[in-house]
Amino acid sequence: MSTDTVDQGPDRTSRLEEEGEIAADYLEELLDIADLDGDIDLDIRHDRAAVEVVADEEGSLSALVGRDGEVLEALQELTRLAVQAKTGERSRLMLDVGGFRAARRQELTVLAEETVAQVKESGEEIEMSPLNAFERKVVHDVVAASGLLSDSRGVEPERYVVVQPAASDD
The missing domain is CATH 3.30.1370.50 (R3H-like domain)
Known part of the structure; x- marks a missing residue:
């Protein structure tokens, strides 16, 4: 996991890493339930946990993006709620699926x-x-x-x- 933020303390970094790990676990379970293949990449960008679901096959995750990213927006909110349920703190994590947001x-x-x-x-x-x-x-x-x-x-x-x-x- 890399960080590209400046002057962030170790406590903040470890909290963002924890958010990423919780989000990754949540998303892996979701992928299993939906029978979708995908890998989870974690990073810290702009003082936020950044989580991306990537797949080998282009378009195989399109159901998780939806029309104009509507499903992705909802999935991001659900993932943030899953993180908040575990940490007790509101998460600002950013989720991307298949490079849609990029x-x-x-x-x-x-x-x-x-x-x-x-x-x-x-x-x-x-x-x-x-x-x-x-x-x-x-x-x-x-x-x-x-x-x-x-x-x-x-x-x-x-x-x-x-x-x-x-x-x-x-």
């Missing part, structure tokens, strides 16, 4: 960069299509790195990001 992160980064360019060119804010919490976070991070502003508006499941020009110092 691929979606790349798509959203490109979309966010294109939107940033449009806002910089027009000087007008742009409302994006509804996104789930993971997707909005990716967009907010890209927008912040560009020097522009963003916020989320609306109510789930229609919550969306608005990309705004940078505040002027006038």
Whole structure:
């Protein structure tokens, strides 16, 4: 298990490792029940336990992703609850299945960069299509790195990001 966070104490690291192990056990049981083949990879990224279910055969885990990642979102919540039941603390672990989130992160980064360019060119804010919490976070991070502003508006499941020009110092 690797860590790519900075200045994290040993207690925090061991707690995140414990979260990952609990999540892995939970997911292995689920894979057995569903008669699905998959391996579990554990990591610590951005001060969170990161758990990925990977398979040798592409698409063999698609049932765990669902349409637009809906099943993956639900599975992540169930996994977080399983961790919380064992540790007594709320978990922020991130779950990926078959690289779905990694691929979606790349798509959203490109979309966010294109939107940033449009806002910089027009000087007008742009409302994006509804996104789930993971997707909005990716967009907010890209927008912040560009020097522009963003916020989320609306109510789930229609919550969306608005990309705004940078505040002027006038």
